[in-house]
Amino acid sequence: MELTAWPGVWREGRALYTRNAEPGRRVYGESLRVADGTEYREWDPFRSKLAALLAKGAPASVLAPPNSALYLGASHGTTASHLSDLWPTARLFLVEKSPTSFAPLLALARRRSNLLPILADAQLPERYLADVGEVDLLYQDVAQRDQARIFVDNAAAALAEDGRGILMLKVRSVTQRRPAAVVAREARRELADGGLRVEAEVPLAPFSREHIALVVRR
Numbered sequence: 001m002e003l004t005a006w007p008g009v010w011r012e013g014r015a016l017y018t019r020n021a022e023p024g025r026r027v028y029g030e031s032l033r034v035a036d037g038t039e040y041r042e043w044d045p046f047r048s049k050l051a052a053l054l055a056k057g058a059p060a061s062v063l064a065p066p067n068s069a070l071y072l073g074a075s076h077g078t079t080a081s082h083l084s085d086l087w088p089t090a091r092l093f094l095v096e097k098s099p100t101s102f103a104p105l106l107a108l109a110r111r112r113s114n115l116l117p118i119l120a121d122a123q124l125p126e127r128y129l130a131d132v133g134e135v136d137l138l139y140q141d142v143a144q145r146d147q148a149r150i151f152v153d154n155a156a157a158a159l160a161e162d163g164r165g166i167l168m169l170k171v172r173s174v175t176q177r178r179p180a181a182v183v184a185r186e187a188r189r190e191l192a193d194g195g196l197r198v199e200a201e202v203p204l205a206p207f208s209r210e211h212i213a214l215v216v217r218r
């Protein structure tokens with residue numbers, strides 16, 4: 001097991017791992033591995049778009065530990081659980097609108113004190129803004145037609161002046177017809193109009209063929 005350039009991420013062969021904050025427990029059926037008395041959880045790029053972004057060669061700055069983060073579309077907590085492993089002292093606010101997905105997310109958060117789940121619609125940031133306050137990192141993975149607008153609205157509401165973000169853009173939720181490159185260009189324009197600069201645009205194929213990661217800064 002060797003430490004990678006991404007803080008807190010380990011590698012064995014091509015497989016990526018984080019240190020398991022709950023030794024002996026799996027979150028989504030991932031492999032567990034013990035090395036030198038420490039237990040690690042495999043971070044599967046086919047299950048987590050953030051792991052896919054790393055596997056596609058994201059810079060180390062993508063995983064710079066924030067003090068606080070706002071995560072839109074946390075679902076059952078697959079990716080959030082790895083962020084919880086990585087950033088034990090950060091406050092990670094997890095917004096999820098589906099009550100069915102929220103139940104397992106809540107169970108996960110009861111065992112991991114850095115996860116703070118919120119049952120809410122990311123289209124209405126005013127509903128949770130008072131709880132969240134200002135964050136250093138905005139992460140979004142919601143399969144919605146107006147993904148870029150949701151990201152811009154949440155950045156305007158909660159992202160610090162020197163904050164950063166990652167938008168996992170699901171092209172086919174925006175349109176079934178227009179080419180991915182055009183959809184990405186439109187999203188980038190919307191982000192720019194919202195005061196966000198795109199530093200990297202990374203298609204997540206072969207791990208997730210429908211997604212493009214946009215790494216942004218204010």
Ligand SMILES: C[S@@+](CC[C@H](N)C(=O)[O-])C[C@H]1O[C@@H](n2cnc3c(N)ncnc32)[C@H](O)[C@@H]1O
Nearest residue numbers: 073074075078079096097098121122123141142
């Ligand atoms: C692809 S899943 C997210 C997977 C998760 N990010 C992970 O990597 O573990 C998308 C999630 O976004 C949620 N979602 C979609 N629209 C939303 C909205 N407007 N507000 C909050 N959550 C939303 C869905 O309920 C679903 O759980």
